[in-house]
Amino acid sequence: MTGSNHGKKENLTKTFDTIQKSPEPVIRLSREVEPVWHDIIAGKVNIEFEFFAARILQGTLARNFQKNPSAENLAKCAWELSDLFRQNADLPSVCRDLKKILG
Amino acid sequence: MTQAMLSPHAVRDKIKQGQKLVLAGDEELLRQLPAGNWIAGTIPYFMTETGGQCNLEKIHVTELPDFVQAIEIRSYDEATIPLVYSDAPDNGVSFIIIPAKSPVHSSFALNAPNYEHFAVRPLIGWISGVHLEEIGSKAPKVFNGSSAEGSETDAIVMHVTLPKEKIADIGIINIFVQGDGDSIVFPCDGFSADQAYINGELANFRNYLLEKRLDTRLPLVADYYGVSINTSIREADQSQEKVEFYAPVFSGLSYKHARPVADYISKFISQLPVGLEHQIVFSCNCILNYLHSNLEGKRIPGITGPATFGEIAYLLLNQTMVYLRIIDLPVRRGADRSPEFSA
Numbered sequence: 001m002t003g004s005n006h007g008k009k010e011n012l013t014k015t016f017d018t019i020q021k022s023p024e025p026v027i028r029l030s031r032e033v034e035p036v037w038h039d040i041i042a043g044k045v046n047i048e049f050e051f052f053a054a055r056i057l058q059g060t061l062a063r064n065f066q067k068n069p070s071a072e073n074l075a076k077c078a079w080e081l082s083d084l085f086r087q088n089a090d091l092p093s094v095c096r097d098l099k100k101i102l103g
Numbered sequence: 104m105t106q107a108m109l110s111p112h113a114v115r116d117k118i119k120q121g122q123k124l125v126l127a128g129d130e131e132l133l134r135q136l137p138a139g140n141w142i143a144g145t146i147p148y149f150m151t152e153t154g155g156q157c158n159l160e161k162i163h164v165t166e167l168p169d170f171v172q173a174i175e176i177r178s179y180d181e182a183t184i185p186l187v188y189s190d191a192p193d194n195g196v197s198f199i200i201i202p203a204k205s206p207v208h209s210s211f212a213l214n215a216p217n218y219e220h221f222a223v224r225p226l227i228g229w230i231s232g233v234h235l236e237e238i239g240s241k242a243p244k245v246f247n248g249s250s251a252e253g254s255e256t257d258a259i260v261m262h263v264t265l266p267k268e269k270i271a272d273i274g275i276i277n278i279f280v281q282g283d284g285d286s287i288v289f290p291c292d293g294f295s296a297d298q299a300y301i302n303g304e305l306a307n308f309r310n311y312l313l314e315k316r317l318d319t320r321l322p323l324v325a326d327y328y329g330v331s332i333n334t335s336i337r338e339a340d341q342s343q344e345k346v347e348f349y350a351p352v353f354s355g356l357s358y359k360h361a362r363p364v365a366d367y368i369s370k371f372i373s374q375l376p377v378g379l380e381h382q383i384v385f386s387c388n389c390i391l392n393y394l395h396s397n398l399e400g401k402r403i404p405g406i407t408g409p410a411t412f413g414e415i416a417y418l419l420l421n422q423t424m425v426y427l428r429i430i431d432l433p434v435r436r437g438a439d440r441s442p443e444f445s446a
Contacts, residue, residue, distance in 0.1 A: 052273055052274050052330075052416065053223075055330045056327070056330060056417050057223075058329070060221065060222070063353075063356075066355070067355075084223050087223055088270070090432050091272055093272070
C-alpha cells in the first residue's frame with residue numbers, strides 16, 4: 001500500500017489510495033498454449049487459483065468442455081484461460097498463480 | 104478515489120465540476136441531478152461509515168480518481184448486453200448497473216459466462232432495487248448521466264480506461280459455504296425451478312424445501328469449480344408451483360443448502376484479507392445480507408456501499424460482497440504490458 005489516506009474528508013467521505021504491487025517477478029506467456037492449460041480444463045490438473053477472474057472463467061470453461069468434450073473445444077477453452085493470464089500478467093495474484101501452474 | 108454519502112446538492116456540485124461518478128440512491132434524489140459524467144442505480148439501502156442504513160435523503164457516491172484516462176457511458180438492452188465485455192477498454196474496469204426484474208437482468212444472469220471476452224476484462228456492479236415496501240409497485244431504475252434519464256429496462260455501464268501503470272482487481276467476500284445436507288442438481292438453467300435431483304432422485308423442489316423445513320434465508324451454494332457461488336431463494340411458499348430465485352440456478356452444478364452462520368459480522372470480518380478495508384475503491388453487498396443479518400445500524404469498519412438486489416463480479420452473484428481494488432504496477436525498465444513476448 002502507498003499509505004492509507006483513508007479517513008473522514010467531507011460528510012462521511014472515505015478516501016483510498018491505489019495499492020502498490022509487491023515486486024513479484026512477472027511471467028510473460030507466449031502465445032503458444034502449453035499442455036498444462038489443456039489439463040486444467042479437462043480436470044486432470046487441479047489448481048486453486050487466487051485470481052478471482054481465473055476461478056470464474058475456469059469454472060465456465062470446464063462446464064463448457066463437459067458439454068462438448070471435443071479436442072477442438074479443449075484447445076479453444078485452454079487458449080481462453082491462458083489468454084486471461086496473458087492479459088493480466090502484471091497482477092500479483094496472477095504472478096502467484098502462474099508460478100503454481102508453470103512451476 | 105472516494106466514497107461518501109452526500110446530499111443531492113453536493114452531488115450536483117461534483118457533477119458540475121466534471122467529476123466521474125458512480126451513484127446509488129433513491130429515485131427521487133437521482134432525478135434531481137443534472138447531466139454529466141455519471142451513472143446511477145436506484146436503491147435506498149447502504150452500508151456506511153456509521154453503519155447500515157435506509158437513507159432517502161443522501162446519495163452514495165463513488166468518485167473516480169483523476170488518473171482515470173477516459174470514460175464511456177453506454178446503455179445496453181437485451182440484444183446488446185452480450186457486447187458488454189467486448190466494448191470494455193483493454194486496460195480498465197467497467198461499472199455496470201442493471202434494473203432488477205428487467206429483461207436484461209435475466210439475460211445477463213443466464214448468459215454472461217458465454218459472452219465474448221467474459222472475465223477477461225473486469226466488470227463490477229450491481230442490480231438496482233427499490234425500498235422493500237415498494238416492491239411490486241415501483242420499478243427499479245438505472246440512470247444514464249449523459250442525459251440524466253432513467254430506465255427500467257436497460258443496463259447502464261461506465262467503461263473506465265486506466266493508465267497503463269494501473270490495473271483493476273475484482274474480488275468477492277462470500278461467508279456462505281455448502282452445508283452437509285443433500286446434493287441438489289437442477290435439470291435446467293433458470294430463475295425458477297419446479298424439479299430438482301435430490302441426491303440423484305428427481306423430486307418436486309418446492310415440496311422438498313417445505314418438507315425439510317430449510318431456512319430459505321440461507322442461499323443454495325454451488326461449488327463452481329472451487330468458487331462458492333450463492334443462489335438466494337426468493338419464493339417457496341405453498342401458493343407457488345415452483346421455487347423462484349434471485350439469480351439463476353445452472354444445470355449440472357451440484358448445489359447444497361448453505362451452512363448456517365451464527366454471527367454475520369464476525370464471520371465477514373474474519374474473511375477480510377488483511378488491509379483490504381483500506382484498499383477497496385468500490386464495493387456493494389447484498390440486501391439479503393443486510394436484512395437477514397440485521398445490519399441496520401451495524402458498522403463493518405472500512406466497508407461501505409449500496410446494499411443491492413444482486414451483485415456483479417463478472418457474473419451475477421447473490422448474498423456476496425463484491426469489491427474493486429486498483430493496483431499500481433512497478434515501473435520496469437525495458438518492459439511494457441505487452442503480452443506478446445515470452446520469458
